[in-house]
Amino acid sequence: MRPEILFPLFAPITSLKGVGPRVAPLLQRVAGEKVRDVLWLRPHAIVRRTRARLSDAIDGQVMTFEVAIQDYQRPRSAAQPWRVQVADDTGLLMLVFFGRFGDQLMQRHPVGAHRLVSGRVEDTKFGRQMVHPDYMVAPEKADEIPEIEAVYPATEGLPPRRVRSFAHEALDKTPEMPEWQDPAWLAREQFPSWREALARTHNPQGEGDLSPLSLHRRRLAYDELLAHQLAMAQRKAARRREPGARVAAGEIAGRLRAALPFAFTRAQARALADIRADFAVGERMSRLIQGDVGSGKTVVAMCAMADVAEAGGQSALMAPTEILARQHYETLSGPLEAQGIGIVLLTGRDKGVVRAEKLRALASGAARVVVGTHALFQNEVAFHQLQLAVIDEQHRFGVAERQRLQAKGEAVHLLAMSATPIPRTLELTMYGDLDVSRIDEKPPGRTPVATRAVPMSRLDEIVGRLRDAAAGGAQAFWICPLVAESELSDLAAAEMRAKALRMLLGPGVGLVHGQLTGAEKDAVMADFADGKLSVLVATTVVEVGVNVPNATIMVIEQAERFGLAQLHQLRGRVGRGQRESACVLLYDPPLSETAQQRLDILRRTDDGFVIAEKDLELRGGGDALGLRQSGLPDYVFADPFVHRDLIAVAGDDARLIVARDPELTSERGKALQVLQELFDWKAGLALRDAG
Ligand code: ADP
Ligand code: MG
Numbered sequence: 001m002r003p004e005i006l007f008p009l010f011a012p013i014t015s016l017k018g019v020g021p022r023v024a025p026l027l028q029r030v031a032g033e034k035v036r037d038v039l040w041l042r043p044h045a046i047v048r049r050t051r052a053r054l055s056d057a058i059d060g061q062v063m064t065f066e067v068a069i070q071d072y073q074r075p076r077s078a079a080q081p082w083r084v085q086v087a088d089d090t091g092l093l094m095l096v097f098f099g100r101f102g103d104q105l106m107q108r109h110p111v112g113a114h115r116l117v118s119g120r121v122e123d124t125k126f127g128r129q130m131v132h133p134d135y136m137v138a139p140e141k142a143d144e145i146p147e148i149e150a151v152y153p154a155t156e157g158l159p160p161r162r163v164r165s166f167a168h169e170a171l172d173k174t175p176e177m178p179e180w181q182d183p184a185w186l187a188r189e190q191f192p193s194w195r196e197a198l199a200r201t202h203n204p205q206g207e208g209d210l211s212p213l214s215l216h217r218r219r220l221a222y223d224e225l226l227a228h229q230l231a232m233a234q235r236k237a238a239r240r241r242e243p244g245a246r247v248a249a250g251e252i253a254g255r256l257r258a259a260l261p262f263a264f265t266r267a268q269a270r271a272l273a274d275i276r277a278d279f280a281v282g283e284r285m286s287r288l289i290q291g292d293v294g295s296g297k298t299v300v301a302m303c304a305m306a307d308v309a310e311a312g313g314q315s316a317l318m319a320p321t322e323i324l325a326r327q328h329y330e331t332l333s334g335p336l337e338a339q340g341i342g343i344v345l346l347t348g349r350d351k352g353v354v355r356a357e358k359l360r361a362l363a364s365g366a367a368r369v370v371v372g373t374h375a376l377f378q379n380e381v382a383f384h385q386l387q388l389a390v391i392d393e394q395h396r397f398g399v400a401e402r403q404r405l406q407a408k409g410e411a412v413h414l415l416a417m418s419a420t421p422i423p424r425t426l427e428l429t430m431y432g433d434l435d436v437s438r439i440d441e442k443p444p445g446r447t448p449v450a451t452r453a454v455p456m457s458r459l460d461e462i463v464g465r466l467r468d469a470a471a472g473g474a475q476a477f478w479i480c481p482l483v484a485e486s487e488l489s490d491l492a493a494a495e496m497r498a499k500a501l502r503m504l505l506g507p508g509v510g511l512v513h514g515q516l517t518g519a520e521k522d523a524v525m526a527d528f529a530d531g532k533l534s535v536l537v538a539t540t541v542v543e544v545g546v547n548v549p550n551a552t553i554m555v556i557e558q559a560e561r562f563g564l565a566q567l568h569q570l571r572g573r574v575g576r577g578q579r580e581s582a583c584v585l586l587y588d589p590p591l592s593e594t595a596q597q598r599l600d601i602l603r604r605t606d607d608g609f610v611i612a613e614k615d616l617e618l619r620g621g622g623d624a625l626g627l628r629q630s631g632l633p634d635y636v637f638a639d640p641f642v643h644r645d646l647i648a649v650a651g652d653d654a655r656l657i658v659a660r661d662p663e664l665t666s667e668r669g670k671a672l673q674v675l676q677e678l679f680d681w682k683a684g685l686a687l688r689d690a691g
Helices: 004-010 023-030 035-039 102-108 139-144 160-172 183-189 194-202 215-241 252-259 266-281 297-310 322-338 352-364 399-406 424-431 456-471 484-505 518-529 564-571 593-604 608-619 644-660 667-678
Strands: 045-048 062-073 082-088 091-097 114-120 122-124 127-131 135-137 148-151 286-291 314-318 343-346 369-372 386-391 413-418 435-439 450-455 475-479 509-512 535-538 551-556 582-587
Touching: 004 035, 004 667, 023 160, 035 160, 062 102, 082 102, 114 127, 114 139, 135 139, 148 160, 160 194, 183 215, 194 215, 215 424, 215 644, 215 667, 252 297, 252 322, 266 286, 266 297, 266 413, 266 435, 286 297, 286 424, 297 314, 297 322, 297 386, 297 413, 314 322, 322 343, 322 369, 322 518, 343 352, 386 399, 399 413, 424 608, 424 644, 450 456, 450 593, 456 475, 456 484, 456 551, 456 582, 484 509, 484 535, 509 518, 518 535, 551 564, 564 593, 564 608, 582 593, 593 608, 644 667
Parallel strands: 091 127, 286 413, 286 435, 314 369, 314 386, 343 369, 386 413, 450 582, 475 535, 475 551, 509 535, 551 582
Antiparallel strands: 045 148, 062 082, 062 114, 082 091, 114 135, 122 127
């Protein structure tokens, strides 16, 4: 139940004065549906209204003058404005009004009256003028004109000053809240109270007050981060209260490892040890393995599944596409079957008798491991004893989908895998409710991908080399960028590229893009993986994780339009075999300095975690890594980059709170409930958590 103190803030925006049926949709576009959303607005600039005499007026500045009205000049046609001549002892000014309200104007501001006028001064060939003054009031109402005025985001039909007045009204409706922060921390940081912080936000005293680094803005950011971290800590704690099957470390995993043609890296061994520690305690595991493409996550998952099988349970490995599922099945079936562990592949393509037989094997427990796609959580799929769900490329699945799979057993352990390296600073923000193992080490012996930046003007040369390489049996990816707003024309560009390459290279050029159905995409990808195509032109849909060891060339067109992390991911498609690989970053010159730096970093390092960290620095905050899409929350006040020092503190604070006061019943606990409600971060809500 929502605390009563929040009622005014959660009222619809129509409860603000002046927000009726016409204004409401406009304000909603700028802010949102609730008074709180208007309160959350922030000015992005300030205007200083310098008080001056007309002789001191400066062209282009916003200024306030005290003047006398001297004369009204009617427009000669409807297209012309009203002109009002005003003056003080030092000079003249022409006020200009478009529209038909001249007569009203004359009544409100008769000739001879004294007025304060405030607005932007413009020197034109007709003399000094001010078009539509922002303020025009009697001198005794001087306090209606702020000296420093905050400028708010606006929209057509709703100018910044209207928005500002709504924001101020929302602030007026905002009560002082019970303090939810730790008093010692507040004192140390010299943070103002929550309401004071908002008041300062809406009444900036200078440019510094607009900065997200200002004290009051940091306070609000910290509130928001704490609300989020608290929700995640609560979920983590709740999950730990659920029992999970104890799974002993078995012997089969050791035999599987011994049979591999390589040794585990230290990072792989650590990840497996983390999983086994989770298995040992009897709580439900929710662990994420974060590791670059090619870091070897699959074999770690295989060992975990072997432990579960040996202990009598079943595991399901779910992949986002059929081709990925098939590849996993091919990797796993040999080794597992050699150890007597039954494994089946289940995809949407299975029909009739074959499908029925697979389902029977799962229901009876004859199959201990199933690899599949979304087909795995369909209703007809039943398990004998599902104990572990492994989700590959976890960000490709919704929370509901993961839950449906986990619901096929009791307290099913979850192992999620992601190939998107997240900078350490952001890990808590994105995965605060999961336990994370990082595989931050690549298997030895990989040849780094030779990476070059080449201007578009040398396209012919690149295509020529591609033709030679393809003639020698090599395979290449050719990536064309896709930007949401111009998706269709970009698609046309990709189609044209494919056509042009076909003319030069023959029919072995395939095309995949987002407008294809899943099955169509899979079919083209499979042809490429099977070597039937030598070049695959793709918009960015190239499946993360697809293994085409024979592909050694990656060409990325308009590389400057991609983020660093994205380029790294794309480059990771090649260089998987022993052979030398190349990545060509085609760009349209001139490169901006940042773009140049990005390409340099790619040339220098191959470590996804380093690249992610650098990308964050280079682009600073915001949607640096396209992270939002991979689950970075859409904060109002907090910026994961700018406020990164606060994230860890909020995480610690949240853990402490949950340890001491899990139900939030203490006085601070109750205040924290208000905070969570305020930011919509409640423990019960589905977060990115997989569990
Ligand atoms: P990803 O983390 O991208 O899922 P995979 O599990 O597909 O990576 O592994 C990529 C390739 O590396 C596979 O061919 C796998 O057999 C191989 N591999 C995994 N671990 C090692 C290792 N420790 N040493 C050498 N090769 C390894
Ligand atoms: Mg993988």
